[in-house]
Amino acid sequence: MKVPVSLTVNGESVSADVDPRMLLVELLREELRLTGTHVGCDTSQCGCCVVHMNGRSVKSCSVLAVAADDAEVTTIEGLAVGDELHPMQQAFHEHHGLQCGFCTPGMIMSAIDLIDRNPNPSEAEIRHWLEGNLCRCTGYHNIVKAIEAAAAEIRSR
């Protein structure tokens, strides 16, 4: 059985007929070719696949595409405005918050959800929030610094 789904992705309406087994991340990467959202583990552990769905960060490898019917989804591709990076992207760039970059889209989407709820998080709150995002390269310190800097920048705007 194929099921029709309609959703908004990065502000644009999208419709598709999907197998109920299709994951949201598969819809994004394979049908819509939005390959900025990564798959690190496919077992809900690593957070590389984090996107926003109806204003909440979720692991898109653990959400069915059919369950995103009617939803508003934002991926890493939806953040920059033209050539202007989102303050969180800019801060990761400036503070060297990435090395290989594989975890980065998930880190950034997760961090933006944190700042939306808590504009001035402490270092401990940032680290607690990132428990679902694994990074094999950086050791997290510069990621935390980048998020602190982005939060300050967003507060000042």
Place this chain on the structure above:
Amino acid sequence: MYPFDYFRPDSVSEALDLYRAAEERQWLAGGMTLLPAMKLRLSAPSALIDLAALEEMRGIEVDNGCAEIGAMTLHDTVSRSNLVRESIPALSALAGGIGDSQVRNRGTIGGSVSNSDPAADYPAAVLGLGATIRTTERTVAADDFFTGMFETCLRPGELLLSVRFPVPTRACYMKFPNPASRYAIAGVMVASFDDGVRVAVTGAGPFAFRVAEMENALTTDFDPRAIADIRIPVQNLNEDMHASPEYRSHLVTVMAQRAVDAAI
């Protein structure tokens, strides 16, 4: 994943009708346990009935000394709710310590309680606070609800609607988390009521259980020292790559003492 059909009903009665109509169907709540299990082909329902649109199963109310939480309420919502924070802070802290932020953004109390995962946090709260579980067929006391590892008294097609927690005079939940998943290697809820203290343990045994000896000691003297020498017998405790039964037994006493200390 094996193929399956997908339904998203708009009301509980429609959900029950769909369940009766299909075969080998399963409820889908947050999917944080079910979807990984389906990927591993440990679970292969032929139809999923998604509870996401059932607004009647979502929400938090506090009245008559109880906090009632709808089955589809997210862990994140429970952890941030002012109603829960003011009435049972131990419960909001427990919800805020489940998994990670994205798990809390999808996972639900109903999915967690129905699943009776030996390492899940909520069962300790349900049992430790002496909650009542409301389903489409009946209301069940926490003491009768959990029946085994991944087993509850829920029958096929029975839907958990809400969990009603009595507000304690003081309570605290302490867990020793698995450093990777944050599931409880051992977690203890200690709750004080006018008529006595309840102590419930998760993570250590096949499913959540109470510790009568600690309850009696703490009812007489609510002090960590009162339970310092009480050990859970190791025979019925879990053994896996994370911890031995002896270590879990030790952890239960330590977590229980910390919970009492923090509740005072």
